[in-house]
Amino acid sequence: MSEPTGPETSRDAGEAMTELFAFLRRRISGDYEIDEFGFDPEFHDKVLLELLRPLYRHWFRVETLGLENVPVDSGALVVANHSGTLPLDALMLQVASHDEAGRAVRLLGAHLVYQLPVLGHLARKGGHTLACPEDADRLLRKGELVGVFPEGFKGIGKPFSERYRLQRFGRGGFVTSAIRAGVPIVPCSIVGAEEIYPKIGEVPVLARMLGLPYLPITPFFPWLGLFGLVPLPSKWLIEFGEPIRTDEFDPEQADDPAVIFELTDHIRETMQQRLNDVRLRRGPAFQPF
Template structure:
């Protein structure tokens, strides 16, 4: 009896009403925070709904690959793949219809409808025709309008001038990049800029180069290394060459440093850009420390760089590794917008970016013999990783929202 009275006590009703008003006021005054919370919830929901369908798709592709002999022609394999894709879509639609008839809850039926739409888009976007006939990996060829002043790596200054307005839009208006620590970059001479990596596509390398070009008083020569798979993608590979991107390998980095350039590297590699959304801003392993050996051999200072904002432009909630092999990429990312929106889903979200350049670290006092000490290299690599992680933590503390 006492409990029933306490529930209806007028003072408690006033408190509950006040809390309700405060909650409504917070939603009105912080619309971006509410939007961010909704995005988080939607990402978790879609992740749960998609996993079973993706795994089913990969299982069937594995079965198909095992049953086909190596001598089967491309045309026969295409037909087999098309038949499989169509059968998969019909199977999913049939299952969803059966579940819909059994469900009396409208919300559940709506969720099933979303799942149906997602899986239908997935089978279409990952179709054989799209990637093997329309977007088939091609050999890198510079377009006919490439000018004679390109450098040995294919960078075309005239082309950069043509696309600069696009990158300025991304830098100043779309991602509204804020840069700190730019004075830690030397006015002259070589330096290795070591950064965290994210964003699915190499936007971060381009934005670091833009930040040096736009914010530094003297330097305009930052070059970024890009994962090998990017150069096997149609259009994007040639585009990367022309804007100054370079295939990631120690030899290319050493040649650039030998010419006194600023060189941007991402030791996380593919593991960095392929992180799940739940692992955002948690640095992955830094390989075998090749960038440390590079600094030792070339006597180049190392500048740690931290980027916040790029992790959210393509929130990866699931990855398909097996299907990716057929199109020459390490994985196919599943995000809240891809494949739900088809190819339009590859457009990045307009998050707010922060880039910080840390204080230079010198490795000039190390001897050449020490480059063969794997334990020392690993320790130094972990030290740099720790410094970049600390930069990210500080940037995240200062950030008010993903969007502003």
């Protein structure tokens, strides 16, 4: 390996600058495209992911497993466990899908996200949308990689003592959508998010006043103020499990509760098993950097 020579580096720097200016010009003149959901691929790749990557690579040191289970270019529904008090697991899944699997994952989020200023707007720019059957069906029909957290707030807001125990899944609406679109369900186990903000208590009265699903108390929040919001540097593993086919079902069975509940239970059991295995594989939550 030879040291880069002077003119080359300056040319590289020059190119980088030209590219940066072109990028800024496009942003300032509004000359970029978004899709109907508000997904802004350029902003997603060049701004959002750049901000998340240091956290992904150096803080949580995320490792991915089972990337071959993510379809290269067809529709699929990634179903993941949800934890960590704040949805950093969603953001890390987003980086993992883009950087490791080469796909933009379109996550289905809670109503709350879209009611809040800035957050809802950023979520749309990042390619995400509201968790509702219409949007899920539409994205899957377009062959997108869609991600859901069926535990919802029950999962992300559960106390630390319940860590790595999957909570109840909702009504299984995600299964209905997958069957209707005939796409595979990819169970995804995210290990590490449980330890970032260990929730040891909550303030239900204040949460209700603020219209939030919960207001957590962790060993560091609210005692250390904003510093309490720094996530603990746990070691993360994200595994994409073996796809579960849904195309063997008749699309008419998408509305049959018996079929839906059975498949939902099957997926939940599989996920709990994978979660236990991946957690064992990771070892201690806090490992030396």
